[in-house]
Structure formats: structure tokens, C-alpha cells
Amino acid sequence: MKVTVSRKAHFNAAHQLHNKEWTDARNAAVFGKCANPNYHGHNYELIVSVKGKIDPETGFVMDMKVLKDLIRSEVEDQFDHKNLNIEVAEFKTLNPTAENISVVIWDKLRPKIDKDLELSITLYETPRNFVTYDGDL
Numbered sequence: 001m002k003v004t005v006s007r008k009a010h011f012n013a014a015h016q017l018h019n020k021e022w023t024d025a026r027n028a029a030v031f032g033k034c035a036n037p038n039y040h041g042h043n044y045e046l047i048v049s050v051k052g053k054i055d056p057e058t059g060f061v062m063d064m065k066v067l068k069d070l071i072r073s074e075v076e077d078q079f080d081h082k083n084l085n086i087e088v089a090e091f092k093t094l095n096p097t098a099e100n101i102s103v104v105i106w107d108k109l110r111p112k113i114d115k116d117l118e119l120s121i122t123l124y125e126t127p128r129n130f131v132t133y134d135g136d137l
């Protein structure tokens, strides 16, 4: 029997979506407002889900205090109120789309969580647009 536990978190961050191989016109056509060369912000909502067996000693799949602290140190402290393109090393050469941000967050958290637990990241870039990554290669 496996159960999924989830923790919600939040960060504000600025970004610009851009492909340097493309013309400004093509960047604007593909990325729309997110191509603004002067950057812009999003209120990102994050859901981190962990799936696994219930520990018979605690009754927990994972201690949520531990998960909360991990999200704070690995995601919020590094992304909140930052310019993702400029201030977060992973996005120096990687377009900070919701897809890529989700993969980066998964890669940061995966080594810190028990390997017997499955990890899934859901990231809302707007209230209506969200992506999910669970480690599928």
C-alpha cells in the first residue's frame, strides 16, 4: 500500500524566455510576454508530492517538517525574489520555462529524499498553467 503526501510552497521570481539562436521577432512570437527582454515576474505555486509506504513506527510516509525544510532550503531560499536567468546557476544556459524549473527542482530534491519514496513536482506558473515532472527520462 502506497500513499502520496504533498506539501505546497510558493515563490516569486522573474524570468525571460529566450532562445539566443532566434531573432527577436521569433522569440516574441513563440514566448509572447515571457520574451520581454526587461524580464517580468510570476507567482509560482509549487506542490511537492512524495509517494511511498507508511512507516509503521511513525504512521508517516515522510515527516512533513523535513519536507517543508527541504523545500525552503533547496527551492525557496534559492529562487524566491530572484531573477532566474541571472541569479540561478541552472538557468544560465537553460530556458526557465515551468517545465525546466520543475526538472531543476526535482533534481535538487531527489538526492535529499529517501530513495524508496517516489517524488513528483507540480509547478503552477499561472493559476491555469501548470506542469508536472516525476523523474521520467
Ligand code: NI
Residues within 6 Å of the ligand: 015, 033, 034, 040, 041, 042
Ligand atoms: Ni513568464
